[in-house]
Amino acid sequence: MILTDVLSSPSATRRPNDPARPLGSPPVPRSTAAERAQRVRFRRALSLMAMTLVVPGSAQLLAGNRRLGLAAFRTWLVLVALTVAVLVSVTVDRDLGFTMLTDPALLGVVRLVLMALAVFWAVLFMDAWRLGKPLSLGMGHRRAVVAVNGVLCFAVAGTLLTGAHLMGVQRDFIGTMSGNGIVTAATDGRYNVLLMGGDSGAGRVGLRPDSMTVASIDADTGRTVLVSLPRNMKGFPFREGSVMDEQFPDGFDADYLNGVSTWAEDRPELFGSSDEPGIDATVMAVEGITGLDVNYWAMVNLEGFKELVDAVGGVTLNVRQPIPVGGLGDDVVRYIPTGTRELDGMDTLWYARARDGSDDYSRMARQKCVMAAMASQLSPQTVVRNFSAIADASAELVQTDLPASELDTFMSLAMKAKDEKIATLSLVPPMIDTADPDIDLIQEKVDAAVQRTEEPPSPSAGAGGRRKAPTAVTGGSLGSMSDGYAANQAQDLSAAC
Structure with a gap:
């Protein structure tokens, strides 16, 4: 009788690999293989968008068009190198920064580059979203991926377009603040x-x-x-x-x-x-x-x-x-x-x-x-x-x-x-x-x-x-x-x- 009671108790029927739970509590439902796959695909989709934010082109190099990814990655490397070089140069020579800020031609080039980057980066985000296979996700995950991608896309493109607008404003400002006088040298210093x-x-x-x-x-x-x-x-x-x-x-x-x-x-x-x-x-x-x-x-x-x-x-x-x-x-x-x-x-x-x-x-x-x-x-x-x-x-x-x-x-x-x-x-x-x-x-x-x-x-x-x-x-x-x-x-x- 005692042996029968012991064998019929909940603790006796718990398998060694069961998750610990209070005695007498209902069993914890296990996730299905399909649900686990959904979560993996969701994390993968978010990762591809995060990679595009941090290193443009990396998502395509990993899971998409490698030629597109390589072009974006090389462009990103060149821009990072140029930015670092400019920051170091301006730190060493502040006058160089003033020269760059007052050169209408350079401001025009930077403005066009920022506009092109805004469009190109937005395209990379959309491609990263596609590579995440949103149609294979559940409705909740699908909506979350669309929202995250939209926020990242508009934030990055909006920032770059704002920068382009400021370059245009600065260029117009230079035109307004300057005249057509003759350059003259300092007199007695x-x-x-x-x-x-x-x-x-x-x-x-x-x-x-x-x-x-x-x-x-x-x-x-x-x-x-x-x-x-x-x-x-x-x-x-x-x-x-x-x-x-x-x-x-x-x-x-x-x-x-x-x-x-x-x-x-x-x-x-x-x-x-x-x-x-x-x-x-x-x-x-x-x-x-x-x-x-x-x-x-x-x-x-x-x-x-x-x-x-x-x-x-x-x-x-x-x-x-x-x-x-x-x-x-x-x-x-x-x-x-x-x-x-x-x-x-x-x-x-x-x-x-x-x-x-x-x-x-x-x-x-x-x-x-x-x-x-x-x-x-x-x-x-x-x-x-x-x-x-x-x-x-x-x-x-x-x-x-x-x-x-x-x-x-x-x-x-x-x-x-x-x-x-x-x-x-x-x-x-x-x-x-x-x-x-x-x-x-x-x-x-x-x-x-x-x-x-x-x-x-x-x-x-x-x-x-x-x-x-x-x-x-x-x-x-x-x-x-x-x-x-x-x-x-x-x-x-x-x-x-």
Whole structure:
């Protein structure tokens, strides 16, 4: 009886190779051979797609058209080798990267290659899906394979097509940001670029340069001094021997400095085949006043400037007194409150151009503070993240005669300048009488400012070596009209703002 009970117990009937289970539990159903084969085919299908993602062509080499797989694999190897070589070269020589980013022909080739890769890789994914024999899978596995393949296909092709789009945007951006000027060499080791702010206000035809600043940049170090000229200067000379010098041998008495452009635009016959007589005449005036040889010019549309600020996500500025939004012939609608604030494009524009309750020289100081903030806060990461928006904004922002072949040089200088202090010199009262400017004194001050930027920076250098005035007038810079504004004469512009 005891033997019979033992033999009839569940533990006695369990075979040695049975999976362990609690006594008395129902037997675990075994998967059929067909189900195990389904799982193997499913894993194989997923593996083929993963192989295509990691090493394009490997799925075809393993289970498909070997000629197609070999072509894809060799192409992949060449592209990987080229990518590694470019990354190493750019790491060693950063200027090479700028050259590549500003070469329209190379950008066009890369764009076409990325588009072709997107199509070719998508074809490889579809072929890998076919090699996985989806019709032999169960419905659940079949749907999973289709979903995974679709995600991989669209992700890879979408990424490559996005890259191709960015190459096209960059190529258009280069066309927009470059002009057809003549390539000129640095003068005494410096590039001098005339930056003009064009204000297309009511009642004006075209852009009139109301803001004029020469950025004098050391060709080796990128150290920069911003030499600003007031729009209301009178009685100044033009570059000796120029067309405007012949018209006004005793100095310009027809208008203020910002009226030179309009005067010249009304008399294009004096400038031969020039497409920009107004800007050409303004360059002649700036060279006559400062004694600097201007290499290139750029005209910034102040109305389009706000789009650029919005494209980079705003700019942080120190607002020392409430800044009026509006004015200049219209009503003031509100004020930008004081404090360190991140301003959008509209408020940054008014920070730079507001004049109600202020003066031209305070406005010039604030404009320099905006330049300093943009230069220090606009990082390569920000540019990459907002590249399309920046490119779209720049299309309406800048006119220039800078040739495309020189863009890489100035991109490299801009990166060097980020690590350097920006010095400023404004030819304004109380140093300069704008109604009767002392040109010899101006050129002496310009030479001294340029020389200081070529000397090793002093740790104790402050805002021009003088005590900052304790007051501020609607500005981001300490100072007053009678004492001068710190940002208008500074060895470190950021400290003065």
